[in-house]
Amino acid sequence: MKSTIYHEPDLFPTLHYQQCLAISLFVYYSIYQKKISKTAVIHHNHALKPLIRHEGHTALELSYARRKDSVHTNLYYEKILLDNVKNGRMEKLNEVLNYSIVGQAQLGVLSKHNHLRSVQYLMITGIALICRAAIEGGLNEETAFTLSDFYIQKLEDQSSLIDILSLMEEAIYDFTHRVSQAKQNKYSAPITTCIHSIENQLYSEITLNQLSAICHLSPNYLSSLFKKEVGISFSEYIQQQRIEEAKKLLTYTSYPILDIGSLLNFTDQSYFIKVFKKFTGITPKQYRNKDVHQ
Structure with a gap:
């Protein structure tokens, strides 16, 4: 005859750690007539906790990599590449591009289950390094970070290895070219600050008093x-x-000309057209039509 087993899932209430600790201290005192502090118990329990160690896992991973003869990209070439970005050396990029973070050397593995995703992760890391190198080279921080966000988002959209590496190469040339342009105009610290502030506030009101306060100059x-x-x-x-910003908007967007002028803080359309013609020789409408027909 089989015995029937009844389960009582709610027979014992769930207690918070602090409640368990208080009950334990009470039981200990009831048995041994001795008081012990909560701190002593916590420290004792902490000492008994097993340490989580990964030495075995890392040792096996290193052993596996050695058996595969898997070698990561030479750090020397990566440093040269980043130095070229930092110094805006466009002509030097091709010499190291094939051996650095976008070249044909063995890539690291950041995703064991998806090779394409692993390459994307590596290239995103590369974008972050290149962004920092460009900033060190004098590129406006806000410009650099915006470009970094743009290329990282584009990398995540790519569906083939060739497309990922092509986009990465484009990013490297883009950052390096912008650093090169920034280095052509070597200004003092206050003027560099002004120029970067103007770049960041083209769609806002910019006054001399604002910038003089930032630069601590009259x-x-x-x-x-x-x-x-x-x-x-x-x-x-x-x-x-x-x-210059208006030219980009006329080329790459379908915003109405009136809206472009308003966005860039021109008081009215006639004034926007007058200033645009002063710098380009043609009206905004002529510029947009010229770009369409080319």
């Missing part, structure tokens, strides 16, 4: 220093940069 002194180093006045430089 507006008059900053204005004369800006014209001396850059060659044009503060206000004219802002106009110039906004027109």
